[in-house]
Amino acid sequence: MSSIAAALAAARQAIPPSEARWLLAHVLGCNGAWLEAHRDDAMDAAPAAAFAALVARRAAGEPVAYLLRCREFYGRDFAVSPAVLIPRPETELLVDLAKAAVAGLAAPRILDLGTGSGCVAVTLALEVAGADVTALDLSAAALAVAQGNAERLGAAVHFVRSDWFAALGAGRFDLIVANPPYIAAGDPHLAQGDLRFEPELALHCGADGLDAIRRIVAAAPGYLHGGGRLYFEHGYDQAAAVAALLRAAGYAAIEQHRDLAGIVRVSGGKVA
Secondary structure, three states: OOEHHHHHHHHOOOOOHHHHHHHHHHHHOOOHHHHHHOOOOEOOHHHHHHHHHHHHHHHOOOOHHHHHOEEEEOOEEEEOOOOOOOOOHHHHHHHHHHHHHHOOOOOOEEEEEOOOOOHHHHHHHHHOOOOEEEEEEOOHHHHHHHHHHHHHHOOOEEEEEOOOOOOOOOOOEEEEEEOOOOEOOOOHHHHOHHHHOOOHHHOEOOOOOOHHHHHHHHHHHHHEEEEEEEEEEOOOOOHHHHHHHHHHOOOEEEEEEEOOOOOEEEEEEEOO
16 A cells, blocks of 8 residues: 555656646545645555556546546636537636626626637626626537536526527627637647547637638627627637638727737627
């Protein structure tokens, strides 16, 4: 029977020390401070085996978020599974812009396209007072994850299974947000890192990665109130292309915003 310290030392031969601590804390249902205070404690066979299995999966490249079954986003923990894209810090910019866009509206109607884990829709429902939030996704498995997050975090969100706007029906919104797939098919990044394990539906879309964005930009004006806004995340090298799409579709007050790394990450515009 090995100790906690010995188990961590063995794991560090295969994965970074911080990841080893996260995985062992997950298995034991404790936090890092507890682990440090109990380094010499013996580990029973069952948790030791569970920890070893997680270490092996991480060493093979499986994302930590999927192993822990959660990822922090905008200060809250969201459940994730291989059915959904792992929430990323860059997407918090989309939330910041959305909050600013509806500030001052008494009961803004917000639509989140391709909600995945629900991190954007749930966050907006909790952060924007009086918001009426609808979230849609084509994947039933993703919607189940998003609905679970909404229920656990106490967010009122309407969920719709839809291929973009297809099943949405009538009605208009003050704001539409989206984090659509935008990686080009065949991009070498798809065979690297966490992307190898994330759902293809949420990652790549067409030869240049812009097929979903084209559909969203073209259709969104029909679902926005006059003066309503569309914001969407896109790839690091797509700023010029998406600005051209917005101009061609007749959007006004086109905006492009940089993330903390200085990369233009979110673009959008206003309808007349």
